[in-house]
Amino acid sequence: MRKIYLEDTPLGEAQEKIKQRVHFSPKTEVIPTAEALGRVTAEPIYAKVSMPNYHASAMDGIAVKAEKTYAAHEQHPVHLKRGEDYIEVDTGDPIPDGFDAVIMIEHVHQVDEETIEILEAAAPWQHIRPIGEDVVVGEVIVPARHKLRPVDLGALLAGGIVSVPVFRKPRVVIIPTGSELIPPSEHVAEGEIIEFNGTVFAAYLREWGAEPILRGIVADDYALIREALREAVQEADLVLLNAGSSAGREDFTVHVVEELGEVLTHGVATRPGKPVVVGIVEGKPVIGLPGYPVSAYLNLEWFARSLIHHYYGSMEPERPRIEATIGRRIVSVMGAEDFIRMTVGCIDGKYIANPLTRAAGVTMSMVRADGLLRIPPGHLGYEQGETAQIELYRPLEQIHHTIVATGSHDLTMDVLDMLLRKSRPDRFLVSSHVGSMGGIMAIQKGEAHIAGIHLFDESSGTYNQPFVEKYLRGQDVALVQLVYRQQGWIVKKGNPLGIRTVADLAQPGVTYINRQRGAGTRLLLDYLLGQEGIDREAIYGYTREAVSHLSVAAAVAGGTADVGLGIYSAAKAMNLDFIPVAEERYDLLMRGSFFRSREGEQLLECIRSPQFAQEVERLGGYHCRDSGSILYLSPHPWPV
């Protein structure tokens, strides 16, 4: 049928293979020093002039002849005559001929217009900047293969270097391929996919010191792709083809590279990122990158970044690493190296890392990731509580200033983050969604500072507090009222199936979409079903789980479900109808240490602010009448 298997070349081996085959000989261009920030020197740069190029006063004061001051001390002031014994000089002035020391203005006492008095002898050459104190003719200012920083530009100019030989930036031609691709747009039809990988590649390449050349989209057509590649290698130092790098019916990259040159690797033993093509055409490296964004960006770093450093003969920078505790079990299979996007939080002085989705198509997981966990091929993964090295994507100080929120998904968390950033530039709130019960567990295990929960207790008829008292007995926690919110049926515009009550869900022909186990919304449905005595099995789709209100709404909007339980704002975002079912309390559970911290106080201030109520009520389906009231505080002793 089709060739369907790829190689499992170890990543390091694939990287070495291409580096050994490609011999760049970068051209040198001479550019004005003032424009050379970030460029890489092609040779060592030697100073052409000295700085200063004359003996200069290092102070505001007077130039003197040192030997005429030798007799001065506190009991024996020495008088000096202007012009003859001293001359006023400012910092940077040349030392006049015949003078050989400078006395600071602070140590000079004016006697009259023409006479000054000093109380201390001057040593020869004191407070004089000798020729070349900063830069001496002939000295190396910066070595070859040095990436120029702002201060290097200053030293070069000081040394009389007005233009500087640097390596031309490597040219990287990017060819997006795919008949389903359309240029960036606000309007996308079914079957169309916005081409955005090329823009991301170009941005990364720019950051890495290359010159990206982004071509137009080429359709999935063997001849067209071959022509595009043939043309690209004329101009480029490196060519990127995206996508078509796997082994499917319309994956032409490997065949095109094979025809025009040589394929070195087709498939690396990584997850994600496996389907990559690495080859050479007319001496130029060609990388066929996968279409899935995460796979594409990882391969870009593995191959393009590494080749750019190979071009410059420079060292690949490493990301800072930290040791973190793994918050959730991570399973790895033998034989492939795993690259797992992680969130990282710092809770009570301890780093906690949790895996994000492993789906290679989720760009947002790269946006949200704080770091990357690499699991080598022979390693089976991590149990919860084990520690591992995380490569950081974000500066560590940001992670230190991040409030880690988890639990149930609610849009008001985004509002909180926005308001917090506005008032405190050094605070971030990052949320992940694990459902209300997951939130309680995260607080218990010290994996989050706060958790949004909305858990209805049937026996008491109240929200949240009974669960906190049951699961967090004896622990130091606080429960703070965030918002009241409407839950309701999310249905298609016009409610074509006429859904009103929970009983309507059990009607034939109605497809439901449920939330994951542990989600408060699922518990609410179960409560409603119990009240009416309806069997779960009677609900078609009860076992299909979505992990957020927006995902439920998306399923309804996409036609794969007729109804789901969720919040008003999710229905609104997808232009769906909303049938109210219940008002519930959505509270924030906090670790006690966080509640009492300055960060906790700032968050509480934010929750109690009129701006919060205003922004939240504008979303629709919310009420803020008690926002910020403290519902429960564990009886722990407060630290003195």
Place this chain on the structure above:
Amino acid sequence: MRKIYLEDTPLGEAQEKIKQRVHFSPKTEVIPTAEALGRVTAEPIYAKVSMPNYHASAMDGIAVKAEKTYAAHEQHPVHLKRGEDYIEVDTGDPIPDGFDAVIMIEHVHQVDEETIEILEAAAPWQHIRPIGEDVVVGEVIVPARHKLRPVDLGALLAGGIVSVPVFRKPRVVIIPTGSELIPPSEHVAEGEIIEFNGTVFAAYLREWGAEPILRGIVADDYALIREALREAVQEADLVLLNAGSSAGREDFTVHVVEELGEVLTHGVATRPGKPVVVGIVEGKPVIGLPGYPVSAYLNLEWFARSLIHHYYGSMEPERPRIEATIGRRIVSVMGAEDFIRMTVGCIDGKYIANPLTRAAGVTMSMVRADGLLRIPPGHLGYEQGETAQIELYRPLEQIHHTIVATGSHDLTMDVLDMLLRKSRPDRFLVSSHVGSMGGIMAIQKGEAHIAGIHLFDESSGTYNQPFVEKYLRGQDVALVQLVYRQQGWIVKKGNPLGIRTVADLAQPGVTYINRQRGAGTRLLLDYLLGQEGIDREAIYGYTREAVSHLSVAAAVAGGTADVGLGIYSAAKAMNLDFIPVAEERYDLLMRGSFFRSREGEQLLECIRSPQFAQEVERLGGYHCRDSGSILYLSPHPWPV
């Protein structure tokens, strides 16, 4: 006479004062997403379309109706008919109506053209990317005040965001002032100074996300500077005046700011960096920066960078810090905060930091610095061997890959660095100059990997080895021959005083420039004086010390000395004459652990290469006949 005293405002207080008085209201501009790398979002950005916006196949394979596969298992294959039961799909293809699962091509067995066989049931919705898997309409893609990274651009485009509201970059007008300043040039007359600070400021500002506007040089004239400032505040969000920020005769900044607006601070309690003016003119912050480059760049960071982050409402990034052992005593005075540029090396797994010159005029000290040591006002400094926090200027991995060289100064060290970088992009050699004896001590104390030494032993008539045996007895070290080199008298072109022998130095009217204590060249002079029975006191200038061959040559070229002892290449660099005196051995002393390391091997390879001999002999005054031979190896047992 003149106002000569400045305030001693604590740095943090001065920074707070200006931040509290300046209220930026950044304008928003909407720019194409593809051009928004590094820009800061003005508001949260919500997705306009979902990605994918249809249910898409996540794999290459076949779309099926899940219920038709339920009966399949290994003992009971199920056959499916093309078109009716299955349709071929590639990754990204829409799932055809009526189909609800995808089976990977690897699990499909072709029976005939129209029939396939499967051995496993498909779960509904398996291998299907639901609508919005990546980005869901209405979700926040990035929050406000977020600096856009490459992957953010991808997520924005995926969410249908083709243009994005960002803050306009803050405009910073830079006004260089000073009648002695000339634009960058290769030709500098006495009394002229190249204006390079403006270029450095502009480069830093660009890195920090601002738009620098560098004006032409303004002479030291009150009215001209006032006009320049008056004009600048119309356009700028922030104005930088440089220099004239102190309290000298021609320091106009404070007076101009006073006349047009308000001075908040004149002088901060730091060393260097004290003479800064911080004020406000027409609501715009104005910073008067000192002329000395190091003071200027530190103040730029303290005030301009901090105001730029204030503008964006973002967090000031921190440099990574390490704990290092202080290699040389550092004295601090009470009352001022010291900022000391440091070199940092990693020797046998331990970080060693040493101070560079503290002179505020030495740009090269910023070029050479690996990090910064901050000593708070109440702290008296560090004794050798104490540990301190160093803020790093260079990536830590570079420091890990740096060979720390010290000892006597020689130009062949630059050659070694150049060749090493050429063959090994991940190796650096950084040298500091402390003289031969200083080099021996540094090796002994574990402050350097290698040290260049040329110490003549009078009793044995040999070089170096007797000193190593005396001072490093029982220690694990190696001594490797680097070069033979000529020492000689460095004199003015044409040798006007006719210097030939050491006796000529004692003639009346001859001014000598000596090297610092512990320098091999100074020992050589002492030996020559001893041989001829000449008293040191007879040499005029014996006590004046220069710390390198180039500094000796610079003193002769500058006319403050007639003769000094040094190497040929230094004389050549300064266009001076050279009278040979002796050929000496310049060797590399190495710590044993380094000698046996891979880095040590690579260095030895380099020293023994023909390129090294070729480059070194081209300098003149060198011979490489035994380069790389091992002269001494301590009798330590080698690790197995």
